[in-house]
Amino acid sequence: MPLTPEDIRRLSLLARIEIAPAVAPQIHAQLNGLFNLVAQLQAVDTKGIEPLCHPIAAIEEMTLRLRDDVATETDQRDANMKNAPQQENGLFLVPRVLE
Amino acid sequence: MSFAFASLKQLRAALDCKHVSAVELAEYFLNRAEAAQDLNTFLHLDRALTLAEARAADAQLASGNTTALTGIPVAHKDIFVTQDWRSTAGSRMLANYTSPFDATVVEKLKQAGMVSLGKLNCDEFAMGSSNENSAFGAVKNPWDKAKIPGGSSGGSAAAVAAGLTPAATGTDTGGSLRQPASMCGITAIKPTYGTVSRYGMIAFASSLDQGGPMAKSAEDCAILLDAMAGFDERDSTSVDVSKTSRKNLVAAPNLAKFVEKHALKASTGAAFQGIRVGVPTEFFASGLSADVAQLVKSAIAEFEKQGAVIVELSLPRTALSIPAYYVIAPAEASSNLSRFDGVRYGHRAADYKDLGDMIAKSRSEGFGAEVKRRILVGAYVLSHGYYDAYYLQAQKVRRLIAQDFQDAFTKCDFIMGPVAPTTAWKMGEKSVDPISMYLEDIFTLGASLAGLPGMSVPCGFSDGMPVGLQIIGNYFDEARMLAVAHQYQLVTDWHTRAPEAFK
Numbered sequence: 001m002p003l004t005p006e007d008i009r010r011l012s013l014l015a016r017i018e019i020a021p022a023v024a025p026q027i028h029a030q031l032n033g034l035f036n037l038v039a040q041l042q043a044v045d046t047k048g049i050e051p052l053c054h055p056i057a058a059i060e061e062m063t064l065r066l067r068d069d070v071a072t073e074t075d076q077r078d079a080n081m082k083n084a085p086q087q088e089n090g091l092f093l094v095p096r097v098l099e
Numbered sequence: 100m101s102f103a104f105a106s107l108k109q110l111r112a113a114l115d116c117k118h119v120s121a122v123e124l125a126e127y128f129l130n131r132a133e134a135a136q137d138l139n140t141f142l143h144l145d146r147a148l149t150l151a152e153a154r155a156a157d158a159q160l161a162s163g164n165t166t167a168l169t170g171i172p173v174a175h176k177d178i179f180v181t182q183d184w185r186s187t188a189g190s191r192m193l194a195n196y197t198s199p200f201d202a203t204v205v206e207k208l209k210q211a212g213m214v215s216l217g218k219l220n221c222d223e224f225a226m227g228s229s230n231e232n233s234a235f236g237a238v239k240n241p242w243d244k245a246k247i248p249g250g251s252s253g254g255s256a257a258a259v260a261a262g263l264t265p266a267a268t269g270t271d272t273g274g275s276l277r278q279p280a281s282m283c284g285i286t287a288i289k290p291t292y293g294t295v296s297r298y299g300m301i302a303f304a305s306s307l308d309q310g311g312p313m314a315k316s317a318e319d320c321a322i323l324l325d326a327m328a329g330f331d332e333r334d335s336t337s338v339d340v341s342k343t344s345r346k347n348l349v350a351a352p353n354l355a356k357f358v359e360k361h362a363l364k365a366s367t368g369a370a371f372q373g374i375r376v377g378v379p380t381e382f383f384a385s386g387l388s389a390d391v392a393q394l395v396k397s398a399i400a401e402f403e404k405q406g407a408v409i410v411e412l413s414l415p416r417t418a419l420s421i422p423a424y425y426v427i428a429p430a431e432a433s434s435n436l437s438r439f440d441g442v443r444y445g446h447r448a449a450d451y452k453d454l455g456d457m458i459a460k461s462r463s464e465g466f467g468a469e470v471k472r473r474i475l476v477g478a479y480v481l482s483h484g485y486y487d488a489y490y491l492q493a494q495k496v497r498r499l500i501a502q503d504f505q506d507a508f509t510k511c512d513f514i515m516g517p518v519a520p521t522t523a524w525k526m527g528e529k530s531v532d533p534i535s536m537y538l539e540d541i542f543t544l545g546a547s548l549a550g551l552p553g554m555s556v557p558c559g560f561s562d563g564m565p566v567g568l569q570i571i572g573n574y575f576d577e578a579r580m581l582a583v584a585h586q587y588q589l590v591t592d593w594h595t596r597a598p599e600a601f602k
Contacts, residue, residue: 007479015433015478016440016455017471018463027472033534034476038422041492044499051494053306054336055292055550058501059574060344064335079199085447092442095454 002032102127103262104597107171107319110265114160114170121156121170125149125214128172132216132263135601138239140258142177143184144217152214159212167322167355169212174264176255177218178225179205179310180299184215188301189223189233189251192445192465202299203331204268204310211326216264220254223467224436225270225303227251228278228539231530232469239526240283241598242564246523249279255313256283260565261601266314266323270300271553272307273424274518274543280313280555281518281567286584286594287313288320291575292550293338294351295324296331304431305336307424307547316594317556317584318358324577325352340575349578361582362589370586371407377511378409381417382542388521391566394559395517398568401590402515402583410511416500420544423500425537426480426493427548432470433477439465472533501549504571513580514571517542518555522564546571556584557593565593 008028012019019027054062077090086093102110102124113119119127129149132141149172156170180186180198187193201209209215222232230238230253238253240246241261248257252269256279259267269276271289280287288311295310302308312323328351330339340350349357378399383392403409441447441461448460466474480489507514520539529536546553551574555567568587572580588594 046495083444
């Protein structure tokens with residue numbers, strides 16, 4: 001089922017990616033091209049097959065590790081702030097949300 | 100002696116006998132990198148940073164406290180974050196980013212005494228097969244500057260091939276170590292998923308991403324992988340091999356020793372006695388160009404000549420690996436790249452109405468066309484109503500693909516075939532139609548989806564352009580893979596060829 005222009009607008013919003021009207025038809029066509037290719041998957045019988053999330057689970061049971069809920073990092077605030085586009089007093093600045 | 104195309108063991112010997120110092124070696128490669136700027140391999144060189152590491156290595160050498168890699172230069176794909184050099188992922192989004200920490204791989208190689216030359220160009224966020232998707236310009240193939248080097252680790256492959264660095268790191272999500280290695284005539288290994296830590300590797304598709312070494316030979320790759328691999332607490336999908344059913348296999352840090360020991364057999368003329376090589380019919384079907392097919396077949400014939408048994412087999416879902424991959428990888432990418440919002444780091448748009456607009460504009464300006472396309476695809480396949488039909492279905496097909504490989508490995512020890520359907524193509528030739536480039540990944544995607552180790556080993560030239568033989572092994576079988584690749588390289592010399600313009 002090909003994507004509609006409305007689908008493209010919805011995806012643009014979901015992904016927070018602006019699509020300029022001039023390139024929208026091209027992107028639309030490219031995505032439809034990909035989904036044509038992807039349609040092959042629908043024909044595969046996967047009844048009773050578990051999704052494979054960690055490749056090693058193909059040969060043995062894998063449980064993802066959880067670490068203990070304890071702080072392991074020391075204070076890295078200055079290091080973590082050094083790439084901030086805008087900051088003040090050790091806080092990230094964004095446009096005002098509440099008036 | 101020319102160091103440009105020397106093996107790691109030759110460089111080791113030159114450093115140990117004080118024929119050259121780490122500082123001199125670093126300067127030698129920095130000079131070569133600067134002289135070859137038209138290849139556009141390096142995104143960030145900083146002489147002072149490199150020489151500081153080289154001086155530290157010389158101090159280690161003087162103290163006698165050395166490893167196999169002390170004082171040997173390396174360069175990192177710009178997907179691995181570094182504290183000192185910029186870390187861009189080939190994206191405008193991170194054009195001015197420096198990391199607060201070093202990736203585990205960077206840290207481990209530094210601890211082993213390697214001297215970093217800087218950061219290497221790649222496709223934006225490792226998404227691409229030609230290196231044309233870098234925000235900082237395409238990389239040129241040293242064998243023909245009008246051609247692509249492959250991708251996404253194209254800068255790494257081209258730099259090694261041109262002798263600008265003896266070794267490089269790379270990453271592979273759907274073939275990004277193997278395909279550029281094939282197209283630039285060097286050797287690379289994507290180890291089993293979970294072997295090399297992803298901590299500090301800028302994430303593209305977390306269940307597929309795997310780092311690995313790129314160098315001149317299998318022997319060099321073994322030495323490098325010994326230092327790069329190992330369980331890492333900080334990577335939640337890192338695997339401790341000793342806690343798996345494959346615990347008896349030889350693993351890092353003993354790969355190089357294993358490779359050396361087994362090299363002794365090569366002199367007997369029956370180097371591959373007892374080895375079963377599986378050749379999947381699907382890897383030689385239509386779409387594979389005749390020149391690549393012929394070179395790969397003669398490489399496999401060399402294995403047979405040296406005692407290997409050739410087993411014809413089938414990987415029936417090879418073609419399905421393309422749609423499965425191009426659902427799973429974009430899905431994970433859209434999730435991973437949602438962190439780029441222009442708030443904490445990365446590009447922020449100059450003009451915007453409100454917070455939502457700031458995020459959308461920053462992402463739209465910061466990401467290139469291919470990255471945006473994959474984020475949109477990922478958003479779709481994960482969205483309500485489509486998740487089961489696309490993402491979950493792709494993950495189920497992924498299991499079937501992995502099972503096909505397990506069936507194949509009951510009949511053979513290794514699977515061999517081409518890495519890519521063609522040699523490197525002309526720049527711009529495929530960039531108008533992204534889908535046509537996706538189809539080129541057909542032979543590498545299977546091992547990626549299954550998480551199996553895969554290599555590219557130089558096996559010949561067509562019209563002056565290198566061709567790689569792909570070797571796929573079973574889980575954690577890197578030691579034997581590297582050993583057979585090394586034995587192949589003892590009886591062939593394709594891996595020793597260097598592009599004339601860089602000799």
